[in-house]
Amino acid sequence: MKLLLHCCCAPCSVSCVKMLREEKIEPEIFFFNPNIHPFTEYRERRECIKKFADNENLKLAYAEEEYGLREFLKEITSTLNEHPAKFSETHIMGFPAAHLTEFPTIQSQRAARCEKCYRMRIEKTAAFAAENSFTAFTTTLLISPYQNHDAIKKTAQEAAEKYGIDFLYRDFRPLFREGQAISRESGFYMQKYCGCVFSEEERYLIEKKELKSEGAQDSQTRSTDGLKIYSQNSSSASSNPCENIFNRISLLIGNDNLEKLKKTSVLVFGAGGVGSWAAEALARSGIGRIGIIDNDIVCPSNINRQAEATTLTLGKFKASCLKARLLEINPECQVTSYNKIFSRENENNFDIDKTDYVIDAIDSLNHKLDLIEKAAASNTTLFSSMGMALKLDSSLIKASSIWKTEGCSLARLVRQGLRKRKFTGDFTAVYSSEEVIHSSPYETNSGKESRTIKSEVSGAENTNNVFPASMQNNDSFDNFLGNNKKRVNGSIVTVTGAAGLLLAGLVIRHAINK
Numbered sequence: 001m002k003l004l005l006h007c008c009c010a011p012c013s014v015s016c017v018k019m020l021r022e023e024k025i026e027p028e029i030f031f032f033n034p035n036i037h038p039f040t041e042y043r044e045r046r047e048c049i050k051k052f053a054d055n056e057n058l059k060l061a062y063a064e065e066e067y068g069l070r071e072f073l074k075e076i077t078s079t080l081n082e083h084p085a086k087f088s089e090t091h092i093m094g095f096p097a098a099h100l101t102e103f104p105t106i107q108s109q110r111a112a113r114c115e116k117c118y119r120m121r122i123e124k125t126a127a128f129a130a131e132n133s134f135t136a137f138t139t140t141l142l143i144s145p146y147q148n149h150d151a152i153k154k155t156a157q158e159a160a161e162k163y164g165i166d167f168l169y170r171d172f173r174p175l176f177r178e179g180q181a182i183s184r185e186s187g188f189y190m191q192k193y194c195g196c197v198f199s200e201e202e203r204y205l206i207e208k209k210e211l212k213s214e215g216a217q218d219s220q221t222r223s224t225d226g227l228k229i230y231s232q233n234s235s236s237a238s239s240n241p242c243e244n245i246f247n248r249i250s251l252l253i254g255n256d257n258l259e260k261l262k263k264t265s266v267l268v269f270g271a272g273g274v275g276s277w278a279a280e281a282l283a284r285s286g287i288g289r290i291g292i293i294d295n296d297i298v299c300p301s302n303i304n305r306q307a308e309a310t311t312l313t314l315g316k317f318k319a320s321c322l323k324a325r326l327l328e329i330n331p332e333c334q335v336t337s338y339n340k341i342f343s344r345e346n347e348n349n350f351d352i353d354k355t356d357y358v359i360d361a362i363d364s365l366n367h368k369l370d371l372i373e374k375a376a377a378s379n380t381t382l383f384s385s386m387g388m389a390l391k392l393d394s395s396l397i398k399a400s401s402i403w404k405t406e407g408c409s410l411a412r413l414v415r416q417g418l419r420k421r422k423f424t425g426d427f428t429a430v431y432s433s434e435e436v437i438h439s440s441p442y443e444t445n446s447g448k449e450s451r452t453i454k455s456e457v458s459g460a461e462n463t464n465n466v467f468p469a470s471m472q473n474n475d476s477f478d479n480f481l482g483n484n485k486k487r488v489n490g491s492i493v494t495v496t497g498a499a500g501l502l503l504a505g506l507v508i509r510h511a512i513n514k
């Protein structure tokens with residue numbers, strides 16, 4: 001495929017290119033962004049794209065040299081007559097619409113203006129691609145969680161039709177934080193606002209509103225990448241939002257031990273009620289490298305106990321969502337997500353041998369046994385979670401050798417399975433000795449597995465975090481919505497989360513006592 005990639009800036013392009021290359025697609029770069037003002041800002045972003053293309057050995061198909069302020073203003077002038085918002089949006093340019101309720105005219109002008117802005121840039125890309133024998137085009141605008149993703153997608157589809165060229169849709173959004181972190185490391189220019197003169201003004205309106213609502217004394221502002229930054233005239237000025245994240249840990253364990261944690265790597269298998277909290281605690285504690293392995297997607301019934309599960313992440317891969325969350329907590333953490341299930345067949349894909357710790361938070365008995373065997377045969381330290389469903393008392397969660405666990409039926413099955421496999425090793429298991437609570441599990445209407453959606457998504461190499469079309473109108477989608485109920489066990493975050501935190505604590509204590 002000969003792909004033309006419209007790039008809005010280097011930080012947004014880094015991860016898009018990485019993902020395309022992983023798919024064996026070598027894009028050519030197209031820079032056309034008359035929406036970037038003033039001239040010095042435009043020049044900064046354009047030169048940075050050239051530097052990025054050079055660093056990455058990417059072909060620069062086109063980079064507009066002319067500054068497009070006038071062209072842009074002509075295009076969007078009509079939107080200045082837009083009247084107060086007639087619609088409600090949850091987010092506008094990344095900021096909760098609630099932040100702008102004092103500015104309804106600005107809100108509606110912005111929505112209209114952004115759509116014109118997308119069209120200008122995307123149509124130019126599609127036309128260039130068609131004229132220059134490309135087979136498809138796409139845009140890095142699809143990586144930003146702060147843009148109107150659906151409007152961009154729709155505009156690109158329409159442009160594809162208009163110019164008779166394919167549009168390659170990818171939801172790059174889960175990679176946004178990673179791209180920002182790599183760009184910071186690479187020293188790329190990091191912009192503070194979307195691009196046009198209006199967005200430059202709006203960030204101050206938002207700042208004003210935030211300050212007012214928070215009654216803030218210091219001068220916090222919010223940059224367009226969603227991180228809090230501190231203005232230079234603040235007495236406690238710091239341009240690095242990550243600088244003070246680990247102050248309290250360092251006071252507790254000392255800088256040397258904090259450094260040890262930064263050099264520590266952990267793989268977390270299972271991003272459910274236990275694994276997600278283990279991963280979150282590791283990120284909040286300064287662990288330097290975290291891998292998350294889970295092929296499941298977020299369902300409504302996960303929200304009660306899984307860190308990455310919210311009403312905004314429904315239908316997305318858990319591992320990708322958790323990665324995005326960890327990078328919001330600590331952008332300097334190296335986080336890798338694998339939207340896969342661990343099995344004998346792919347056990348060598350995760351570099352277990354090169355990882356300091358493995359946290360097993362897998363539900364499936366066979367995969368759990370496979371992982372235990374693989375970890376025991378590798379140069380790593382394993383901490384494994386046993387069953388946390390049907391339990392309510394978090395004070396009964398303990399850690400001990402797997403052979404000394406008691407009162408946990410999953411631990412019993414694990415011990416039996418390991419004996420059958422002639423496993424003679426040992427590892428620490430986290431389990432609850434609480435007697436199970438016999439609630440009344442509910443049955444399905446149809447008897448079908450409620451996780452059909454999982455196998456469909458994982459089997460279909462779906463990297464877009466969207467439902468396959470086949471799922472939209474069938475039982476799987478009903479299952480996702482919880483309409484076809486199967487026999488499930490009750491569980492609560494006060495128990496699953498406590499187990500996850502205990503697992504993370506075991507890793508941390510082991511790492512600093514090494």
Ligand code: SF4
Pocket residue numbers: 035036093110113114115117118194195196197198199
């Ligand atoms: S806010 Fe951003 S997307 Fe909207 S018009 Fe300005 S530059 Fe374009």
